[in-house]
Structures are given as C-alpha cells and as structure tokens.
Amino acid sequence: MSNTLPKLVQDDQWLQPFSGFIQHWTELAEKKEKDLIGKGSLNEFASGYLYFGLHKTETGWVIREWLPNATHIFLIGTFNNWQEEKQYEFKPLGNGVWELRLESAALTHGDLYALNVHWAINFGKRIPAWATRVVQDSETNIFNAQVWAPDKPYEWNHPEYRKTEEPPLIYEAHIGMAGEEERVHTYNEFREKMLPRIKANGYNTVQLMAIPEHPYYGSFGYHVSSFFAASSRFGTPFELKQLIDEAHGMGMAVIMDLVHSHAVKNEIEGLGKYDGTRFQFFHDGPKGEHPAWDSYCFNYSKNEVLHFLLSNIKYWLEEYKFDGFRFDGVTSMLYFDHGLEKAFTNYHDYFGPNTDLEATTYFRLANKLIKQVKPDSIAIAEDVSGMPGLAVPVESGGLGFDYRMAMGMPDFWIKIIKEKSDDEWDVGDIFHQLTSKRMDEKVVSYAESHDQALVGDKTIIFRLIDKEMYFSMRKDQPNMIVDRGITLHKMIRLATATTAGGAYLNFMGNEFGHPEWIDFPREGNGWSYKHCRRIWNIAEDPELKFHWLYDFDKEMIQLISKNKLLTIPEVNMVMENKPDKVFAFHRGLFLFVFNFNPSQSFTDFGIPLGPGKYKIVLNTDSGRFGGNDLVDEDISYYTLPSGGITSQHYLKLYLPARTALVLKKIDFPKIK
Structure with a gap:
C-alpha cells in the first residue's frame, strides 16, 4: 500500500475504498485550521x-x-x-x-x-x-x-499536577446526587466524602457529570445553558477548584462531561435566539433542531462558533485544571440523521453523504487543541456508531480521540440477561463481545453507566434480582434469586473490567448494586429527591449483601490498578468449552477462568497451558464476597503434563458453578 495513504487506511485494508473520503476530512480540517489561526496556533486562537x-x-x-x-x-x-x-x-x-x-x-x-x-x-x-x-x-x-471577582484568586496546592500514564479506571459521578440525603449535594461534600472513597476503592480518574450550568436539574446536565459557568447549584467556583485540587493531591485525574453536541433552547438563560436570531450559534431550519432531544444543534461551519466551543475547551483545562473530557453525543454530531434508528452495519454507513464533515473538522481541531493545552489530558468519545478512526490520532488520519466508549457491551449484557436463560449463555460469544474492537483504537469498557441506572431502564443488579433486592438482602436471609444475581454481578463486572481495551468505567453506586434507579425531581414524581441520591450506608453495613459486592469491586479494581493490567494490550483466549460454559484467557501473567454454568461444578477441569505455577489472587466464590468458599485459595496450583514431560500441560482446577477465578503465574521451579 502506498505510504501516501493515511496510517488509518494503511492499518485497515477495508478502508481503502474510503481513503479519499478520509483524506478529504483531513484536508477540510487543515484548511479550516489555517483559516482560523493564520500563522498562530489553536492554543492562542482558543483564548x-x-x-x-x-x-x-x-x-x-x-x-x-x-x-x-x-x-x-x-x-x-x-x-x-x-x-x-x-x-x-x-x-x-x-x-x-x-x-x-x-x-x-x-x-x-x-x-x-x-x-x-x-x-x-x-x-x-x-x-x-x-x-x-x-x-x-x-x-x-x-x-x-x-460578578465573581473575589479579592484573592484561588491558590492551587497542586498547580503542576500531571496525569499519570496509567490507563484510566474511571469513577463516573454526579455531584448533586452523590450524597444520601434527599436534596442537591455540594462540591464540598463530594470533596470531603466521595474523593477518599473513590481513592480507597482504587479508581484513578473521576468523571464529573453536569458541571456546566443547566436550567433543568433533571436533564442530568445535558441541556447546557451557560457553557463557561460551573453549576452554582453545587457551590462556588472556588469549591469546584478545591475539589479538583484535592483529587490531584490524591493522585487522581478529574475529567468532565463536555456537551458540545447541542444546547438547551432556553432564550433568557441559554443561547437560543441570543441576538434575536436562531442562527447565531445554531443551524437555521430543521438542521438546527435535534428531533429527539428538544434542543438546538451548533453550526460548526461558523468560525465564531468554533471560537466559542474551542475556547470553552481551553477554559475548563486552564481555569479549573480539568484533565480531559468525555464528549457527549458524538454520534449525533457525526451524522445528519444523528444516528437515530440506524444500525451501522457496513463502512458505507460511516463514509458517505450522511456524514457531517463540519463535525469531523470540529473534532480534529478540538482534539489537537486539547493536546496543545494539556498534552497528558484525555478525550473520550461517546459514540454508538463505531466510526473507524474516531479514536485514532489526527496525525494518522483519525479524528483524534484517545478512547471511545465501548457502548455495545452494556447492551450485550442487557440482551442476554433479558432474552436468554442461564443455560443458553454462549461463552464464546461473550468473549468475542468483550474483546471485539478495532486494534488501532482504545476503548473505555464498562458493564453499565449512568444510562442503565436511569428511570425507565434497569441496572444489571435490578435485572438479576428485581424486587427481591428490597426484601432479601440481609446476609442471614437465604434466597436463590439473590444468590444468582450477586454471583453473576461479580462475574459480569470482572469479565468486562479485565478484558477492557484501554480503560474501564463504573457509575457511582453500581459497584455495590445500588437498589434505586435514578429519577430526578420532576412534576411526574412530585419533585421528589427520593431516587436522586446514593445510599452509601447499605454498602458499608456488614449485615447486608451489598457489602459483599462493594468489597469485591474494591479488590477487583485494586488488582487491575496495582498490576497495571490494562497496559497489557493482548487478551489471549486460552480455551472455551461451550457445552460446559467455561472459558479462560490470559492477560500478561494472569489467567482468568470463568464457569458460567448455572448448575454444574467441575472437578479437575483442565486448562491447557505451558508449564507453570499459579496462585489464586481473586475468587468470586470467596466467602468474603458472598461465595461458598469451595475453592482452596491458599495452595499453589501446578500445571501437569498429559503424558511425557514435553506433552501438553494442563492446570487442573475445581470450578464451582457460576464462579470466576483469577490466577497469577509465579516462578516455576526448575527440574533438577
């Protein structure tokens, strides 16, 4: 292949028919950048x-x-x-x-x-x-x-903080609903109570939702009105800066949800008809109105709009020292039809007349700017379409994001939980879904986010346990439905996190199976805050089963973090046995074995490996996580040859039904 082609195309032969389209979006972005900055830089322009x-x-x-x-x-x-x-x-x-x-x-x-x-x-x-x-x-x-002009500016204790090179282990959080009381909680409360919790649980990145001001609390922050104002319902600018500063002092990065895909229609407290016209910031006519979100869509072709949005990016990085962004609504921006009701089954769906090249230009400029302002920052794209090149560097012909959200995985877990009985789960399909991604792009893997916790949907634990969550969660209350749910909750999260293609995300409370959905105060619920909070005490109550899930998540995240598991790109299948519903894979020195069989345990189940000695480092069946303690975690496990010394070795394990084991390979003694 010619070296004149973008690296994105060179790395994927199936993109060759679309190389002209990809080169075209590069040329358009370069032309726009030159038009905007002349001989300057994006960093200077976005001020x-x-x-x-x-x-x-x-x-x-x-x-x-x-x-x-x-x-x-x-x-x-x-x-x-x-x-x-x-x-x-x-x-x-x-x-x-x-x-x-x-x-x-x-x-x-x-x-x-x-x-x-x-x-x-x-x-x-x-x-x-x-x-x-x-x-x-x-x-x-x-x-x-x-007017915000205090006598003294905020004095940063960690002004030179730089994010570590460790892959992000992201704790997605919402300030207002982070506490237990039925009200809006504050930046200070989050700083004092949540940051130590997040740090202790092993996460290294905090993702804050709903930071830019939004008139309607129930929009979850996605109908932004004032793009440069941190929401005052949570506190003051100083208090948000102090929160970020202390997170940095703990060694945690802080990123924010950035909503540049659309804006609230409000005219007094928003940009709707700001100068008396709809078309100042937004497209006029149907193109400027989102059919599903009741909001206005930005006109990315206008230099003044690009100046506004790019300056907004630099503002949050410089003024508040955020460490990056999760760009919301990327699919909506990329396509004229906003990706609504579209399956995206072939490459023609990505590169054609439906693709908005003004948006691809904006993404390339935005991601170049982010690296100019803060080279170690991260940019994550929330895209359901799977557009190739989205998380490929600009220099390689891509749109420049560092990660894309692996949005298909939560849908997959929901689908098999809803539509298949336990004995119909296909472990080969599970592993394929967990590891299926473009090799040149990193993803943020997750089993569920805030989307699955919203009213009208269900979290994984709610789908597994349902109403029993309210009646049978004391440890002294045996319940087979709850036992199944807790076991699968652990296995699903472990499988998702340990196969993650670059980063992992959890929404606050989901780690311990929070029993309430999220329902913001609204007319339909009498403006109640009952379901707009997180009940932390049940996770810390040693008498409740939520405690098991909380402890398991903590050990899982700490295992991943301490061993830098996600820095290892290869996730290699070792074996799959579909009839028995067992599969195993290697990642570095770690072996992961999953038995999804709902009823059958296996004695001396053989895992084909090279010679080695292994120790169990995490076990979903451990009693401290609500398991039955059927697996001996204290002994070492040796592979044994099937015949002569040079024959295939097998690691013989006892695999209880619905159990996952993580084993680490340690030094194998030499044969004298």
Whole structure:
C-alpha cells in the first residue's frame, strides 16, 4: 500500500475504498485550521474567554459579547435596579462584537447582572454567553449572571499536577446526587466524602457529570445553558477548584462531561435566539433542531462558533485544571440523521453523504487543541456508531480521540440477561463481545453507566434480582434469586473490567448494586429527591449483601490498578468449552477462568497451558464476597503434563458453578 495513504487506511485494508473520503476530512480540517489561526496556533486562537465576558482590569471593568444582530445592548443588574441607563450601554466594535467599560466602583463582587439586548423589532433579557458565574434565585427560580471577582484568586496546592500514564479506571459521578440525603449535594461534600472513597476503592480518574450550568436539574446536565459557568447549584467556583485540587493531591485525574453536541433552547438563560436570531450559534431550519432531544444543534461551519466551543475547551483545562473530557453525543454530531434508528452495519454507513464533515473538522481541531493545552489530558468519545478512526490520532488520519466508549457491551449484557436463560449463555460469544474492537483504537469498557441506572431502564443488579433486592438482602436471609444475581454481578463486572481495551468505567453506586434507579425531581414524581441520591450506608453495613459486592469491586479494581493490567494490550483466549460454559484467557501473567454454568461444578477441569505455577489472587466464590468458599485459595496450583514431560500441560482446577477465578503465574521451579 502506498505510504501516501493515511496510517488509518494503511492499518485497515477495508478502508481503502474510503481513503479519499478520509483524506478529504483531513484536508477540510487543515484548511479550516489555517483559516482560523493564520500563522498562530489553536492554543492562542482558543483564548476567547480572556477577551469576551466580564473582566476586572487595573482601570475598571470591561465586558464584551458577540451579538451580530443586536442594535442596542444595555447591562442591567442589582447595581442599577435592573433598568436601562445610558452609562451602561454597550458600544459596537465591529464584526458583531460589543463592549462596555465601567469604573471600578460600578460593580462589586456578588452583584447580579444580565443584558438587555435590542434587535430590529424586539428586545429581551439575556444572560451573557461568556458568563463564568450564573446563579438561580431559590424563590423565583430566575437565573442571572453574577460578578465573581473575589479579592484573592484561588491558590492551587497542586498547580503542576500531571496525569499519570496509567490507563484510566474511571469513577463516573454526579455531584448533586452523590450524597444520601434527599436534596442537591455540594462540591464540598463530594470533596470531603466521595474523593477518599473513590481513592480507597482504587479508581484513578473521576468523571464529573453536569458541571456546566443547566436550567433543568433533571436533564442530568445535558441541556447546557451557560457553557463557561460551573453549576452554582453545587457551590462556588472556588469549591469546584478545591475539589479538583484535592483529587490531584490524591493522585487522581478529574475529567468532565463536555456537551458540545447541542444546547438547551432556553432564550433568557441559554443561547437560543441570543441576538434575536436562531442562527447565531445554531443551524437555521430543521438542521438546527435535534428531533429527539428538544434542543438546538451548533453550526460548526461558523468560525465564531468554533471560537466559542474551542475556547470553552481551553477554559475548563486552564481555569479549573480539568484533565480531559468525555464528549457527549458524538454520534449525533457525526451524522445528519444523528444516528437515530440506524444500525451501522457496513463502512458505507460511516463514509458517505450522511456524514457531517463540519463535525469531523470540529473534532480534529478540538482534539489537537486539547493536546496543545494539556498534552497528558484525555478525550473520550461517546459514540454508538463505531466510526473507524474516531479514536485514532489526527496525525494518522483519525479524528483524534484517545478512547471511545465501548457502548455495545452494556447492551450485550442487557440482551442476554433479558432474552436468554442461564443455560443458553454462549461463552464464546461473550468473549468475542468483550474483546471485539478495532486494534488501532482504545476503548473505555464498562458493564453499565449512568444510562442503565436511569428511570425507565434497569441496572444489571435490578435485572438479576428485581424486587427481591428490597426484601432479601440481609446476609442471614437465604434466597436463590439473590444468590444468582450477586454471583453473576461479580462475574459480569470482572469479565468486562479485565478484558477492557484501554480503560474501564463504573457509575457511582453500581459497584455495590445500588437498589434505586435514578429519577430526578420532576412534576411526574412530585419533585421528589427520593431516587436522586446514593445510599452509601447499605454498602458499608456488614449485615447486608451489598457489602459483599462493594468489597469485591474494591479488590477487583485494586488488582487491575496495582498490576497495571490494562497496559497489557493482548487478551489471549486460552480455551472455551461451550457445552460446559467455561472459558479462560490470559492477560500478561494472569489467567482468568470463568464457569458460567448455572448448575454444574467441575472437578479437575483442565486448562491447557505451558508449564507453570499459579496462585489464586481473586475468587468470586470467596466467602468474603458472598461465595461458598469451595475453592482452596491458599495452595499453589501446578500445571501437569498429559503424558511425557514435553506433552501438553494442563492446570487442573475445581470450578464451582457460576464462579470466576483469577490466577497469577509465579516462578516455576526448575527440574533438577
């Protein structure tokens, strides 16, 4: 193959018919980058937050906003009784940019403010697009921007923190629902109570959801209104910075959900008709409206929109020192039909007229920028389509993400739990699904995330145990349904985590089989917080079976972390026995053996291996995890030849039904 082809194509012969398309998206991105930066850099270009928005200077205040359709703009707030006054009128600078300069005494820290924007036939109140602090009145529910200019900036204790090279073990979390009480919890509470828990459990990366301000709490943070403002319902900017700072001090990276796929339609506290037009930030007509999400879709062809979004990326990396992003809604961005009701069964589905090349250009620019600003940061794509090249470096012809979410795996687990009886589970298919990925792309593997915990869906533990979770979870209450559920919960998570193709993710509470779904306060539930919290005490109660799952997850994650298991790329099948429902695989020095048989245990089950000595390092059947303690974990296990010394060796193991063993190969004594 010609070396002029992108490495992405060279590494996959099936992409050769689409090499022209891939080269075209490269050329478009390079052309757009040159158009944006000239002889500069993306890092310099994406500094809009230092120019736009409200800033305190040595001589006073300056605020700038981009509103090309506006005819007049006034700053209104608590300082002028929310009235338009001549001294607070903006001046046009050209190209749709407006500016207002004020004396130092005109504004003080804590003042509330907004814009009154006039256009040809109307006017309206607007919260500045570049506002970095937005608050909601608890009585009126009205949002306003707030002057955030404390006497002293936050002083970082770990300003030079750099993420380690260890693969991410991600703890996905939501600040507001991280506590036990029926209310919105805070940055400080998360810092004090959750960070030590996450660290102790072995995770090295915290993924925070719902950080940018969003008017509706129940949107889970996915209907963003103010892209530069950390949600004030959880606390102050200082408190979020302190949370990130302390996580860094513990050696944990912190990434955030980034929603650049769409924006809330709200006009006062969002970008909807910000200057009186729909098409300032978004596409006009049907292309600008998401048919499933009731939101507006950004126009990535406009330089000003790219400036806004790219500056937003740099802002979170620089101002709050986040260590990367999980990009939400990538599938929706990549395709004109948003990937809705589409199967994506062949390469033609990825490279053709349905692919939005403005979005591929944005992704290449965004991922280049992220590495320029913070080289060791990570970018994860939430994409269900499986587009080739998504998590391939820009230099190789890809779109530049470090990881893609392995979104097919949770669907697979749900499917077999729902549709197949235990004796119909195909261990060959399970292993194939666990390890099936493009060799040139890393994935974030997971058994379930927040998606599976939402009301209307079910977590794995709920599908396995259902109502028995409420009545039979004391350790002194025998229940076969619960026993099955706990056993399979451990095995499913162990299989998913130990075959992970680069990174692993867990949503908070799922590690111990949290018994409640997530249902945010809404009209349909009487605005209740009952199901919008995490009940940690049941995981720590030694009398409850949740404790078994919690302890197992902790040991599993620590095993993966301490042995740097996910740095080993090869996951090699050792054997599969479909009739017996047993399979085994190697990853480095570790042997993983799974017996998914629901009823049959096996004595002296032979695993074909080379000569070796093994020790059990994790056992789902251990009594401390709710098992039956049928496997001897104290002895060493030696492979034995089937015939002569040079014949095939077998590791003979006792495999109880529904049990998984992790064994580590240790030094094999030499034959004298």
